[in-house]
Amino acid sequence: MNAPEKKPLPRWTRRKDARPEEITAAALELFVERGYAATRLDDVAARAGVSKGTLYLYFENKEDLFKAVVRGNVLPVLQHGEVLVENFSGSSAELVRKLVRGWWELTGSTKVAGIPKLVIAEAGNFPDLAKFYYDEVIVRALSMFRRVLQRGKETGEFREVDIDHLVRVALAPLVMLAVWRHSFACCEHEQMQPERYLDAYLDMLLHSLRTPQAQE
Amino acid sequence: MNAPEKKPLPRWTRRKDARPEEITAAALELFVERGYAATRLDDVAARAGVSKGTLYLYFENKEDLFKAVVRGNVLPVLQHGEVLVENFSGSSAELVRKLVRGWWELTGSTKVAGIPKLVIAEAGNFPDLAKFYYDEVIVRALSMFRRVLQRGKETGEFREVDIDHLVRVALAPLVMLAVWRHSFACCEHEQMQPERYLDAYLDMLLHSLRTPQAQE
């Protein structure tokens, strides 16, 4: 395929360029569990299997690592959705369903879902991170969803609504689901069931959007 | 009386009863702005107009103060709603609207709206606080809203839904609105308008709940 590999280095050797990812992966877990301030770099290093000093070979400081964690775990999520929206050919209701279920599988149910909680919690202390997250994630997610609603309206499937504000309303339950799982989930006696939550969410959302005559 | 008194401004005045509230008020602001860890007790004291040591006359330690802030600002909110639900005699849709608008005025638009963000962010570090918040706030709020949906169903106004999960979905946009204002609001170029957000929210919610034949 590409250039001939000279050294057939044993498979298990850690490649140097894997380090940053190993570190951010460890950091993601800890930041999500404990928050920014309560996460000690000692622990990040230990969980990543490196020494504390090594962190500073790849990241300028704790803040930089934090931002790298957020930035690195945030963009991939959107790609998938945007591509889907661009190319989807079924009904808009079906598109909404696919987006939501896709999000849940790829993000909502994983550790990455802890990122919004983190960013929300630290927005006040890291305004530029908040700005970044706002511009790169929130704005794009809202745009994407806005396009979906627009599409539905244009095909006569969805009724006329205050799109600019409805997108925010519509995304809120998804964000809250992600946040919930990383905050109160463990307090519940009977665990909330995410699938049924999402069913209820989609049912509500689509019910409220559909025009009377629309049929799927 | 005689010589002009150049009162040497008493170093302090006895205010025992007012103090705890003054302190928690100052602490609320700072905790909401900066989060638990990033809030220095020095700053809380300064903003409350007392010395650092005074904090410890009223609160055992930082954690205790934090919990007092949360507990003290959280319960009053629910009372109002619960009373309203118990005594309301109009349509269920109208009840929903009143609840939502009441919440916005009394809580959503005030500093207290920063509490959910706080609790969410620190749930992992203060499990007992999370438990308290879950039991005393979330469970009660969900129950209250569940009763409203039940009421609507019984009168034939609302259609049949997965109530247990829908209440969670339905409350999410409100929580997010509160959280938003204390995180990303200041990143926006054109500020989101809470009133229109709430309109869109109510429109969506009630649209999705209403039975075909229901008329207000």
Place this chain on the structure above:
Amino acid sequence: MNAPEKKPLPRWTRRKDARPEEITAAALELFVERGYAATRLDDVAARAGVSKGTLYLYFENKEDLFKAVVRGNVLPVLQHGEVLVENFSGSSAELVRKLVRGWWELTGSTKVAGIPKLVIAEAGNFPDLAKFYYDEVIVRALSMFRRVLQRGKETGEFREVDIDHLVRVALAPLVMLAVWRHSFACCEHEQMQPERYLDAYLDMLLHSLRTPQAQE
């Protein structure tokens, strides 16, 4: 006897001039239990049944209180012994026994026996207190005992010894007994018996002092 009492104040009324003693009594207990630094004036006040501010009406500061406690509990002890030595007419061995047993009853077995421990521990931090204790207690006690040995030698009852150093050696077991009861006593499985300790001490001391021909 003295002036006619005007107000037959109820017996249980605390007379104002009793305060200092009540305070030093409370302080003695706590200083002896915990040492100087670990004793909080809060606790002294509480145990004395007064407010913290009241302490400062009678004592300039903590150091002053500490010194008052030491000074106040130290002198009375010596009086008794010095009088005894001056007036005793029996054998010197008998005098030694009386002195030792008297000390045990009046001091060694009481809380006051905690004072030497205190002074020893804080000698480095309060040199003037150490000096005071040295001059007023140690020097006088040594003198007193020196006089007893002298007396015994003069009557031919005791043999010739290096008196200046022997008095120090001879007093050490008494001081240690006092110290012991306020440090390790509670660690012992089978409590040491002070009476037998004193018997052994007197036996040793007198055995070593007595001239071959001496008879009691």
Place this chain on the structure above:
Amino acid sequence: MNAPEKKPLPRWTRRKDARPEEITAAALELFVERGYAATRLDDVAARAGVSKGTLYLYFENKEDLFKAVVRGNVLPVLQHGEVLVENFSGSSAELVRKLVRGWWELTGSTKVAGIPKLVIAEAGNFPDLAKFYYDEVIVRALSMFRRVLQRGKETGEFREVDIDHLVRVALAPLVMLAVWRHSFACCEHEQMQPERYLDAYLDMLLHSLRTPQAQE
């Protein structure tokens, strides 16, 4: 070699293995001088030539350091004596003399002699340390001395006494000598002479133990 090196004096040098001893040595001095509470870790660090943070690399906290100081300076002392008692072949009186003089040279005259004062002063605040000291030092020292008295009795050299209590009495002057040097010694006008004190002590002790017929 070539250009004159103006070595920029490394901020620190790696000394991992030596550090704990350097620190406990510094701490011993300060604890002995000032007592536990009055010793600031700042000062310990400064005297050990390290930074404050470094202390916490080797000791969990102040209490842990304190205990390490005591434990580390206490056991070596006993070894020497126990070995001597086991193997000695001369007279018991000679054994007593050797023990006492050995103790003086190795311990009594050094900084380590401040340890008893420390432990006595803090026994109330660190009961487990007191227990440790009691079990590991006091009990062993008493046993050792008890064996010596036993040995003397068995050979007919020493007379019959209440051994259990006499050992305590007999050790007291040694402990007091150690304590003295770290408390009142500097108050004296004419310094007490330890050698003569020990002579007087041995003279008294052996005089009181020896049977009439015993000859050395």
Place this chain on the structure above:
DNA sequence: TATGAATGAGGATTCATTCAT
């Protein structure tokens, strides 16, 4: 006198960051 709320300097402890190896 007596009180106790308020003060604030002082000290233990933590942890992000540095740098000799």
Place this chain on the structure above:
DNA sequence: TATGAATGAATCCTCATTCAT
């Protein structure tokens, strides 16, 4: 590159002391 010993600024908390009442 990688390490981890060392650093020291930052912050919580304590408690002797003050002073308006």
